[in-house]
Amino acid sequence: MSLSDDTLKKILFQIQASAVQAQKDFQLSQQQISVKDRERKKLELTLKELGAMEGDVNMYKGVGKMFMRVPRKEMEGDLAKQEKELADDISNLNKKSKYLEKQFNEAQSQLRDIFHHAPKAES
Template sequence: MSNLSDDTLRKAVTSQKQLSIVKAQIASKEKERKILSLTVRELGSVPTDGQSTMYKGVGKMFIEQDRAEINKEHASQEKTLSEEISNLSKKAKYLEKQFDEANGQLKDIFHSQQRQAAAQ
């Protein structure tokens, strides 16, 4: 019986650790998406003046790029971030379910041992 409770306890702890890691990843991706959204909004407010050339920061230098290309790149990044957040959310729900199940099993084990001790 103790082997079962050890495995269940280990599963609960592992699930909790993984869940906290996934939640941190979700927060990080949400932050990236917010920064990207602000960048897109600011670039949208810049007048075109007949020019469609902009500069993109790469490391310590800037590269000249077409405005349409930058907009396309931002849209792609937004789509990728949304997909990653969706996948991480699904993983978080799974881990929460796994953690709840392990906690339920631990409670059942604890209550059954209490009943056995009371019966003696």
């Protein structure tokens, strides 16, 4: 069974478009991972610094253009919660990246198979 040239071109175009889109999405997810990882590290360092402080120290949390005094336990709880959310986001983005990488590799493999099995044109 042979496919017409137009049908083959459409299939190739769809596979190529799929590969390009998967690659773009993969790069975007990698960028998001690095941004979220940086934020998580900042929170981790902040929590470490708060842990090193002794006694009842005044803590202030930025709210819009002002700062509100908050208890130390509440501040540490909020920071720990944010760190956990970022770690979960990073985990989900890593899963998404693996899926997109697999999708890109499959599209590349399909293109290689099509070109490998294509009949050779004679001059």
